[in-house]
Amino acid sequence: AQSVTQLDSQVPVFEEAPVELRCNYSSSVSVYLFWYVQYPNQGLQLLLKYLSGSTLVESINGFEAEFNKSQTSFHLRKPSVHISDTAEYFCAVSERYNNDMRFGAGTRLTVKP
């Protein structure tokens, strides 16, 4: 079965600094990869996804993630963060044959002024 590891439980950064949230997965089959964001007291929102094709995927609010098959990683990056990016970020993986999704433990991104 698939699993996801998010190496950093908390990432504090200053506003306008770059950030990378790390995600590694394990699976014996082909996968789909996702990042979800959870703002305080809200549900899970899909941030971006990798299904196939280009290994670099982007969201509308400036985040990007790159699928690296050899390193089994799907790290999330943003070149310049805003206060409003403060949230919990969850990496998730689903195996293509069944599409059932598993989540990482989450990374709490805190952007400070």
Add this chain to the structure above:
Amino acid sequence: EPEVTQTPSHQVTQMGQEVILRCVPISNHLYFYWYRQILGQKVEFLVSFYNNEISEKSEIFDDQFSVERPDGSNFTLKIRSTKLEDSAMYFCASRTVNSPLHFGNGTRLTVT
């Protein structure tokens, strides 16, 4: 854009009571899920449901839990006899074939 709808947003119940959490998945979706998130912890898979039966369930989903799709629109999670440790946010999700999961905003269950 269609949404997954969950009701209620917050449910408070006493230990030992039965609760039913309700979800209305997106109308053309075929696969349905329940996840839970204990406060401050990771999102955990509970159960997946397809073609009117459970596809997969986790160790958390024991005999106290059940799911049902009683009609063409609702998808419910029942906990027969709640325990304190069942306090969590419960998320419903749905998808169609080869699509990402769409999540509801969750129901916060508080067991006292």
